Amino acid sequence: MSFRSIIRNMKGDNGDISKKGLEVKIGYGLRSRSQRGVQDIAAPVVIDVLKQSCWANLPPELLRDVLVRLEASESGWPLRKHVVSCAGVCRSWREIMKEIVMTPEISGKLTFPISLKQPGPRDTLLPCFIKRNRNTHTYCLYLGLTQALTDKGKFLLAARKCRRATCTDYIISLDEDDMSKGSGTYIGKLRSNFLGTKFTVYDGQPPFPGAMITKTRSTRLVGLKQVSPKVPAGNYPVAHIAYELNVMGSRGPRRMQCVMDSIPSYAADPGGVAPTPTEFPSGSPDLFPSLPFFRSKSTHLDSFLSGPMMSKKDGTLVLKNKAPRWHAQLQCWCLNFHGRVTVASVKNFQLVASENGQEHETVLLQFGKVKTASDPPFFSFSLQKLIVVFMQQQMRVCCCLILLFAFEARHLIGGFDPIHPKQLVYQVQGQLYRQYTKSKIDGCPTPIGQNTEGA
Amino acid sequence: MASTSNSTSSKIITLRSSDGEVFEVEESVALESNLIRRMMEDDCANNIIPLPNVTAPIFYLVIEHCKKHAEMKDNKEKKKELRSQGEELLKSDPHTYSNLMEAVNYLDIKSLMDLTAQWLADFLKGKSPRLIRELLKIKNDFTPEEEAEILERNRWAFD
Structure with a gap:
């Protein structure tokens, strides 16, 4: 026909x-x-x-009032799913619900899957944890709902490791059981180099209209419009992560740098804004024509043209891990996690924005090990390793988590890293210390911040 | 209006629904409606007040609810009774319920507006989109592709 x-x-x-x-x-x-x-x-x-429909004559403000009440009463997960449910009833309900539900930046709440790609709240923290399943090579990110160690959390994203000949991919999806690229749940992927020292984060959808798609394994760049008007799931590079051991080898503080190609550097400033997608691009472009795909756009397109870039580009948000302070009295490196991390590890880190070599004070993301009920301390790489993450400020939730996957991946490649029995762990006044025995720190460079401040 | 509710010589107000039926209502009950209150304040309510947007059966329901609501103040049992009646109506006849909401909105009865909206909001909780559509007789206006996509992404919320 x-x-x-x-x-x-x-x-x-x-x-x-x-x-x-x-x-x-x-x-x-x-x-x-x-x-x-x-x-x-x-x-x-x-x-x-x-x-x-009998509800069609109902003035929209009445329906809105009903949905506002529903939205306000179901403030946390798992009750929040009722909001998602109502948004699936019909077009008008969906439109109203989308208007009512604020971005996590404003409300501090995650509602629709698209919230994962929006900036996190400025003042509050989103506590998350990652569970790793060694048998299936799957990592799942959960939103922490309670302070309890038995917290089951709200599932956010899953990543699965796929080994390739020259690199390793981590496919990231909204569905733990469906990692296929063609499915609507595909989010993107993280690709590590052979050594596991450099990572590139690819978004499955363009981070802003007109973004360049990179064909895997080739440097050919194709304009979006040439590919298809339907916005296919592609590989749009959105962040580059470089990871280096310092002179002290695997025992001392490490350096990590993340260049967030799709987030402008002013996003981390007070009052700064980051690109906020409001909708997953749909298979049918006319699905919700009234909603603009993006409210703001970034202009740092050219950064993609130069291929993977690890150097700092003007105007792009660069994150670095906060240098730990050397505590002379306790003879250890320390970072203040305000009591949220309970197991000392050289792998714990805090990311801050870095501009012209100047590091901001505000921690945008922190990542560290916690002790769990099923996981005795010092046995930290068992099946159910839990990691506490806090997301804050203008970081995209999704990017945060991809960074975490990157970090996690680095450790897998780096192999098993048990805590040395001679290393002692202190947790004093919310500060976390890892003490190295004298012999371990021999030959280390000048410790950072030789400060004799008492604990 | 609360002060007049006990007096035996309570003023009776006559109202006419859109289908011509005439209702005689105590002033205390009628004044719950801000629309009628405004009309009386403006002195355009000397004779019969016409209510062109409300039909007789619906208006009857509104008055019932108004009366019960006036009684239910500080009475938890009455409150429960009213609520269960509202939920019953919502379950059995969502069409009438939507008309009731419209009428309450038109008559501008704040207390009932809050109640009817809250009942509906509570009613929606814990129900799947399909169930909500079935119970409230809402037409599914998504295309199959759109619906499949929404269902696929919604799975995330229900994991």
């Missing part, structure tokens, strides 16, 4: 429908094959159907 004849048939259908009024049963199932081609024509039918 030609396209033209389908349209003709559809037009006939529409006429029928509007005449039959209330008793019409729209055979979505019957027409599903031709639906995609004739979406614009189907629009009048939709309006017609809406009028038939």
Whole structure:
């Protein structure tokens, strides 16, 4: 059947429908094959159907009031799913719900999956943890709901390790069981180099309209419009992470640098804004035409043209791990996690924005080990390793987590790193210390911040 | 208005619904409606007040609820009773319930607006989109592709 004849048939259908009024049963199932081609024509039918519904005459402000009440009462997970449920009832409900639900930056709450790609709250922390399943090579990120160590959390994202010949990919998805690139749950991937020292984060969808897609394994760059108007799941590089051991080898503080290609550097400043996508690009472009795909856009497109870049580019947000302070009295390196991290490890880190070599004070993301009920201390790399993460400020939740996967991946490649029995762990006044025995720090460079401040 | 509710010589107000039926309502009950209150304050309510947007059965429901609401102040049992009645109506006849909400909104009865909205919000909790559509008789106006996509992403929320 030609396209033209389908349209003709559809037009006939529409006429029928509007005449039959209330008793019409729209055979979505019957027409599903031709639906995609004739979406614009189907629009009048939709309006017609809406009028038939008994709630259609209800003033929108009343419906809005009802949904606002629902949204306000279901403030945390798992109750928050009722909000998602209501957004799936019909178009008008979805539109209203999308208006009511604020971004995590404003509300501090995650609601729709798209919240994972929006900036996190400025003043509050989003406590998260990662669980690793060694058998399936899967990592799952959860939002922490309670302070309890038995907290099951709200599942956010999953990543699965896939070994390639020259690199390792970590496929990131909204669904632990569906990691295929074609599925609507695909988010992106993280690719590490062979040594596991450099990582590139790819977003499955363009971070802003017109972003360049990178063909895997080639340097060819193709403009989005040339590929397809339907926005396919591609590989849009959004962040680069470089990781280096310092002179002290694996025992001392390490350096980590993340260049966030899609986030401008002013985003970390007070009052700065970061790009905030409001919708996953849909398979059908006309799905929610009233919503702009992006509210703001970044102009740092050219950074993609130079391929993977680890040097600092003007105007791009660069994150570095905060240098730990050398505590002379305790003879150890320390970082203040304000009591949220309970197991000392050289792998714990805090990320801060870095501008012209100057590091900001505010911690945007912190990552560290915690002791869990099923996981005795010093046995830190068992199956159920838990890691506490806090996300703050203008960092995209998703980026944060991808960084975490990157960090986690580095450790896998680096191999098992048990805590040395001679190293002692202190936790004093919320500060976490890892003490090295004298012999371990021999030959280390000048310790940072020789400060004799008492603990 | 609370002060007049006990007096035996309470003023009776006559209202006419859109289908011509005439109701005689105590002033204390009628004044719950800000619309009627404004009309009386403006002195355009000397005779019969016409309510062109409300039909008789719905108006009857509104008055019932108004009366019960006036009684239910500080009475938890009455409150429960009213609530269960509202939920019953919502379950059995969502069409009437939506009309009730409209009428309450038109008559501008703040207390009932809050109640009806809250009942509906509570009713929606814990129900799947499909169940909500079935119970409230809302037409699904998503295309199959859109719905499949929404369902696929919504799985994330229900994991």
